[in-house]
Amino acid sequence: MTFSLEREKVFRDPVHGYIHVQHKTILDLINATEFQRLRRIKQLGTSSSIFHGAEHSRFSHSLGVYEIARRICDKFERAYKSKVEGDGLWNDNERLVTLCAALLHDIGHGPFSHTFEKVFDTDHESLTTKIILSKETEINHILTQISPEFPEKVASVIQKTYPNPQVVQMISSQIDADRMDYLLRDAYFAAVSYGMFDLNRILRVIKPYKEGICFDYSGMHAVEDYIVSRYQMYMQVYFHPVSRGVEMIIHNLFERANDCYHNGSLENSQNVPLLIPFFEKRWTLQDYLKLDDGVMTTYFTLFLNENDTVLKDLAHRYLSRKPLKSVSVEHSDYVQNIIDFSESKGFSEKYYTGYNNSYDLPYDFYRPNQKKARTSIKLMKKDGTLLELSKASMLVESLTGKENGDIRFYFPKELLEYESFKTILNKVE
CATH class of the missing domain: 1.10.3210.10 (Hypothetical protein af1432)
Known part of the structure; x- marks a missing residue:
């Protein structure tokens, strides 16, 4: 054959x-x-x-x-x-x-x-x-x-x-x-x-x-x-902060749709039938294979017709590219001030604020005791002996084992219209 x-x-x-x-x-x-x-x-x-x-x-x-x-x-x-x-x-x-x-x-x-x-x-x-x-x-x-x-x-x-x-x-x-x-x-x-x-x-x-x-x-x-x-x-x-801000909107949009379905406020759930098995945690492989970006974008458009104001708003923010803004933080005590200010302006902490951590390890040598052990890159010399990459390259050595990235805290862009909020941000950064 x-x-x-x-x-x-x-x-x-x-x-x-x-x-x-x-x-x-x-x-x-x-x-x-x-x-x-x-x-x-x-x-x-x-x-x-x-x-x-x-x-x-x-x-x-x-x-x-x-x-x-x-x-x-x-x-x-x-x-x-x-x-x-x-x-x-x-x-x-x-x-x-x-x-x-x-x-x-x-x-x-x-x-x-x-x-x-x-x-x-x-x-x-x-x-x-x-x-x-x-x-x-x-x-x-x-x-x-x-x-x-x-x-x-x-x-x-x-x-x-x-x-x-x-x-x-x-x-x-x-x-x-x-x-x-x-x-x-x-x-x-x-x-x-x-x-x-x-x-x-x-x-x-x-x-x-x-x-x-x-x-x-x-x-x-x-x-x-x-x-x-x-x-x-x-x-x-x-790790671009804007795309991460859009990603957070999608995450919160899925969360809100899920919450609305379970509390009975998703009035037109019959319009999003392919999501119901996931809301109910009874999905199968065939249910999963019916989903793609087009299906989700269509459902987000249908959410604009729902009566739930948060669901409608999050769908609008995604479809119209209105990403959340962010500030780089390192476990700052002032983040709670951002949350409190956001809540005071009618933006729920759960759906409009949150942390996003993005870190990457560009290269690491083999460490068998690590939770995710990595296969190191080996160079072979003419005599057949092997040398781990970071031992041969000063450039790679400078990146080896060092995580790079940041922790950002996201919030609605509208808050930047308030001078008092800008003062809070200056304390966070």
């Missing part, structure tokens, strides 16, 4: 030029209902509220991750093909499971993914596994055609339990196909230069070894560039 296409299929892509599909299984997965749903989910969520070009989807990102993984497999097969079992080189029998995992790694994301998760207690990582393993999905049916156990293999790569560390690290590590694509793609669509790095050079120096994936020592500066690009993208794009 052959799984190769008679003729290669290509997708035009603004980041990679062409995305090449050579396996029928990959093309079938792309055409599956659950994967096509990703066209309707934004990759960057609320970031388009500040970077207006960032309207790209998780569909295009997933194709990009697949393409980078495909190129790495090609490189490994061409230059590092295993000769003897256990020699630490690449076994191309791992190609299909690698490519499927790369393509499907984000299949479980939903609308406004992380925000929705916090309110309705969903988890995109566990849902990714469920979509792959559920007998109800087209994805599972396609994977099972390879072998009955193949869905479990693909899921285990994403869960990082697959026995081949080369495959796992290609999809999930501190420099993997996922991160490399989203940095380049997000930078391209956000129209910023921060996320740009030399992908071709990295693919030139990447290599397999027995414990996973490493890089030629000669390619250290390309890897440095990648680490710095990741740091800058988090600080300048992903």
Whole structure:
């Protein structure tokens, strides 16, 4: 039984030029209902509220991750093909499971993914596994055609339990196909230069070894560039205070809709039927797969017709891009003054104020005792010895193990009209 296409299929892509599909299984997965749903989910969520070009989807990102993984497999097969079992080189029998995992790694994301998760207690990582393993999905049916156990293999790569560390690290590590694509793609669509790095050079120096994936020592500066690009993208794009302010509005909008449903003040709940299973905490995988950004935006528009003034106002603020304002704080005693002032002007603490913490660790060496142990980036010298990246690069050493970000407190922009409120803010900062 052959799984190769008679003729290669290509997708035009603004980041990679062409995305090449050579396996029928990959093309079938792309055409599956659950994967096509990703066209309707934004990759960057609320970031388009500040970077207006960032309207790209998780569909295009997933194709990009697949393409980078495909190129790495090609490189490994061409230059590092295993000769003897256990020699630490690449076994191309791992190609299909690698490519499927790369393509499907984000299949479980939903609308406004992380925000929705916090309110309705969903988890995109566990849902990714469920979509792959559920007998109800087209994805599972396609994977099972390879072998009955193949869905479990693909899921285990994403869960990082697959026995081949080369495959796992290609999809999930501190420099993997996922991160490399989203940095380049997000930078391209956000129209910023921060996320740009030399992908071709990295693919030139990447290599397999027995414990996973490493890089030629000669390619250290390309890897440095990648680490710095990741740091800058988090600080300048992903953690932008305005998009976080819009995200908080969406969070509070979901909270208010949920509260209104349970206290009986959501008068037109029949207009939002796809949310009811989540309000009632009885949702199924099929309920989840019916949701996307378009569904949510339509529901937000319908909330404008509700009688609940808070629900209507929050929906208006999101749809008309009226983000909450913020101030950087570090557990300040004066935050309570902001809350009290906001309440005095009719803005509920629960729905109009709140903290948002955003921190990222650009790079860390392996610390097995950490709650989330990270696979360190290794450089291979000419004599075959390995050196951890921060030991070779002063630049990376300066970022290693240091969390970057801030804690912001959000409040309605209208409060800035009051001089007495500005006085409070001056004390907070």
